[in-house]
Amino acid sequence: MAKEQTIVREFKVENKYGIHARPAALLVKVAGKFACEILIGKKGSEVSAKSIMGLLTIEGHQGAVLYVQATGEDAEEAMEGIAELFEKKFFED
């Protein structure tokens, strides 16, 4: 069993329309696959990455830098999944 761990990373939003409803739904879908707790947002005002309504409040426009923190046994895998979404610009543009 993997150990309880906390991973922190920062991502820049690259896609033109930012984290609107569709990318938010994608994030929730990926985050929902993991048991760990995932927080995302401007540092100090994060929301759960498993909440669509939360994700729409973090102002993830193009160019915004978002802080992501995953805590739990599967934090590493979860972070990889999230990183992929940001790298692939949420399959937009």
Place this chain on the structure above:
Amino acid sequence: MAITLQELLEAGEERLSLELVWGEKYLKRTIEEKAINRPGLALTGFFQYFAQRRLQVFGLAEFTYLKSLGVKERETRLRAILEKNVPGIIIARNRNPLPELRTLAEEYKTPLFRTTMITSHFINESTVLIEELTAPRGRVQGTMLDVMGIGVLLQGRAGIGKSETALSLIEKGYSLVSDDVTEVVKNSRGRIMASANEMTRYHMEIRGVGIVHVPSLFGMGSIRRETELDIVIDFHPYVNDADEDRTGMMPSEIDVLDVKLPYYALPVSPGRDMANMVETTALNHKLKMLGHDAAKELDEKVIGTFLNRSGK
């Protein structure tokens, strides 16, 4: 789907005041084209276009015209129509068939009917009736409700709580159309009309309680005979990473009698008040139909704001 004269006579006895004058043996004939024709032009000898697959109605105009002809000519003109093997002839205004018509009907084995209605009313009424008789119909598994004027069909596997949810919705003041098995008919506007099976109409089976008669328990307001089917809601057990639509921006559709209907899959889990879920889904659908799509509008607002920010 073609109907026989027999079916028309049975359905039209009351609604069309239809009566058979002659031809009981030939009622198995089918009406190939579901419309009514007035053979006025054909009576004058014009056959370049003649709707011979339709029922022919003789009204006041046809009668007056035939009367103006000599007996021999009358026979010739009528024969020309009967020769075309029309499915049946109807005489309006409760007139007695002219003797020539009666003889020719027997000769060509063409059933002859009579109605007390005037021609124009008969044409309207019979067109509607034939349309109803030939409409595509079927039966679907599911409980049908009217939620604030929105026809909702609840589907889902046995035991997932369709009837229980229906019961809660009835208590909230909405009406039941049918429980568990719903009869559907596609009307001439291409809409699906849903109703209950005659036998079990207004009854429900509730696990642990048994069979109940809904209007006896909840009053006449709790039932509706028929309603248009607007949306299909499917209950399914909650599974975590189901490919579900979390925003409501990716609508699904389902086919009922070849009509595409909006389809909403609602996950069921402990603590989720399904009656409330159905009510909200129906209301949100109504809102969308009025052109107000909350998910889309919020998304546009978010995108608009983000584009402004990233532009700076």
